Amino acid sequence: MKQTLQLKLSQHLALTPQLQQSIRLLQLSTLELNQEIENFLQENPLLEREDEPAPEAPVYSASGDALQAPKESPDGAPPEPNFGDAGPADWLGEGGGAAPRDEHNDDEPSYAEIQAAATSLRDHLGAQLAMMPLSERDRSLVRLLIEALDDDGYLAQSLEELAELLPAELEVGIDELQIALKHLQNFDPSGVGARNASECLALQLANLPATGTRDLALEIVRKHLDLLAARDYPRLRKAIACSDDELREAQALIRSLNPRPGAPFSPAETRYVVPDVVVRKLRGQWTASLNAEAMPRLRINRLYADILQGSRGSGLASQLQEAKWLIKNVQQRFETILRVSQAIVDRQRQFFEHGEVAMRPLTLREIADQLGLHESTISRVTTQKYMASPRGVYELKYFFGSHVATEAGGAASSTAIRALIKQLVGAEDAKKPLSDAQLAEVLGQQGIVVARRTVAKYREAMNIPPVSLRKSI
Numbered sequence: 001m002k003q004t005l006q007l008k009l010s011q012h013l014a015l016t017p018q019l020q021q022s023i024r025l026l027q028l029s030t031l032e033l034n035q036e037i038e039n040f041l042q043e044n045p046l047l048e049r050e051d052e053p054a055p056e057a058p059v060y061s062a063s064g065d066a067l068q069a070p071k072e073s074p075d076g077a078p079p080e081p082n083f084g085d086a087g088p089a090d091w092l093g094e095g096g097g098a099a100p101r102d103e104h105n106d107d108e109p110s111y112a113e114i115q116a117a118a119t120s121l122r123d124h125l126g127a128q129l130a131m132m133p134l135s136e137r138d139r140s141l142v143r144l145l146i147e148a149l150d151d152d153g154y155l156a157q158s159l160e161e162l163a164e165l166l167p168a169e170l171e172v173g174i175d176e177l178q179i180a181l182k183h184l185q186n187f188d189p190s191g192v193g194a195r196n197a198s199e200c201l202a203l204q205l206a207n208l209p210a211t212g213t214r215d216l217a218l219e220i221v222r223k224h225l226d227l228l229a230a231r232d233y234p235r236l237r238k239a240i241a242c243s244d245d246e247l248r249e250a251q252a253l254i255r256s257l258n259p260r261p262g263a264p265f266s267p268a269e270t271r272y273v274v275p276d277v278v279v280r281k282l283r284g285q286w287t288a289s290l291n292a293e294a295m296p297r298l299r300i301n302r303l304y305a306d307i308l309q310g311s312r313g314s315g316l317a318s319q320l321q322e323a324k325w326l327i328k329n330v331q332q333r334f335e336t337i338l339r340v341s342q343a344i345v346d347r348q349r350q351f352f353e354h355g356e357v358a359m360r361p362l363t364l365r366e367i368a369d370q371l372g373l374h375e376s377t378i379s380r381v382t383t384q385k386y387m388a389s390p391r392g393v394y395e396l397k398y399f400f401g402s403h404v405a406t407e408a409g410g411a412a413s414s415t416a417i418r419a420l421i422k423q424l425v426g427a428e429d430a431k432k433p434l435s436d437a438q439l440a441e442v443l444g445q446q447g448i449v450v451a452r453r454t455v456a457k458y459r460e461a462m463n464i465p466p467v468s469l470r471k472s473i
Contacts, residue, residue: 029384153262356419
């Protein structure tokens with residue numbers, strides 16, 4: 001073996017820091033981009049936001065309607081929100097309320113405080129427990145069951161499992177937990193503490209005045225709820241020996257009940273979206289434009305930049321370069337989003353004119369080839385980027401979908417087929433609903449070749465129940 005020196009030429013692709021930053025910014029959502037920019041503003045003194053306010057841009061609701069922008073204060077500065085702190089309630093719900101405010105107090109309660117003061121299910125039940133004349137041991141067991149409830153108000157764990165979690169020295173038996181559960185099931189809302197849907201509905205029916213319809217409904221939910229769920233009305237009528245009218249009245253009573261008694265105490269969090277692009281019809285053409293509300297306005301701090309010009313070797317030179325890179329990459333990000341959005345609008349003009357039924361099949365590859373970009377770039381651009389239009393606010397990925405062949409040799413978008421299936425199901429006879437095979441046949445008559453299993457897949461994706469569950473008596 002001996003040491004030798006060789007000269008070799010090769011080519012390789014290196015991702016510069018500027019290119020890496022450009023790729024990272026491209027895949028961020030608007031919210032994540034603003035957070036990233038805030039970090040840069042805190043770390044880099046040469047970067048700053050423009051003092052002039054951005055031109056007012058409309059903020060869109062989920063339906064696509066423009067909402068009026070908030071008015072500025074007399075001095076030109078936008079009003080600052082007042083976010084107060086509300087102390088969390090303890091696990092029994094005692095002392096969790098916000099302190100009363102003076103009627104003439106300038107500090108109005110903010111939205112955050114109002115939301116924090118909303119009563120949760122455990123707070124609601126804990127307040128009722130505090131009023132119950134129970135021993136401390138029984139009160140602790142009921143409190144244990146309250147903590148074991150899920151968001152819908154159901155007791156997901158069995159009493160045996162809960163008993164095993166308790167220390168052996170407490171000697172808590174199943175009988176004591178059953179008594180505690182009976183106390184809990186008498187609380188408001190009715191049906192809380194149930195272990196399944198049958199028990200939940202039965203608890204609510206038991207609190208209603210005794211009538212023939214109530215008793216029939218009680219028998220159904222206790223013994224034959226599976227037949228009612230499957231809409232097997234002939235077997236159900238035979239099992240409970242009733243007429244069609246009596247069964248119809250009992251079914252209506254059961255439908256008026258709440259199978260999720262705890263749901264009103266845990267409302268779903270509303271998500272607000274600031275669209276990156278706004279689509280309008282101008283002079284008969286659908287045109288995409290950037291939403292100024294979503295675009296950060298950045299610039300170089302001229303004071304520090306002038307100081308750097310007069311001195312060489314300063315440690316701020318690298319930060320100046322980083323600030324220039326960021327401004328350029330942010331601008332390039334929005335230019336790419338606009339190019340991709342306009343290409344999508346050009347391909348999906350019929351959607352903006354006529355709705356989902358006119359959606360064309362579209363792939364990432366088609367847009368990539370049209371714009372001369374890589375398919376992965378299109379994927380990054382269309383993820384968590386939103387477009388506001390007169391028909392609503394949509395993620396850019398919404399406009400891409402698979403295709404199904406037509407008899408004419410063309411292709412139909414899967415989104416359009418879903419819309420057609422939804423229309424057919426919405427217009428069907430409730431007593432004779434369309435099966436998946438019949439839906440496929442109707443689509444075939446319209447020139448769309450689709451298999452029954454494909455119809456079933458699309459129907460399940462839209463949470464449309466099967467034909468047996470859509471049939472009514």
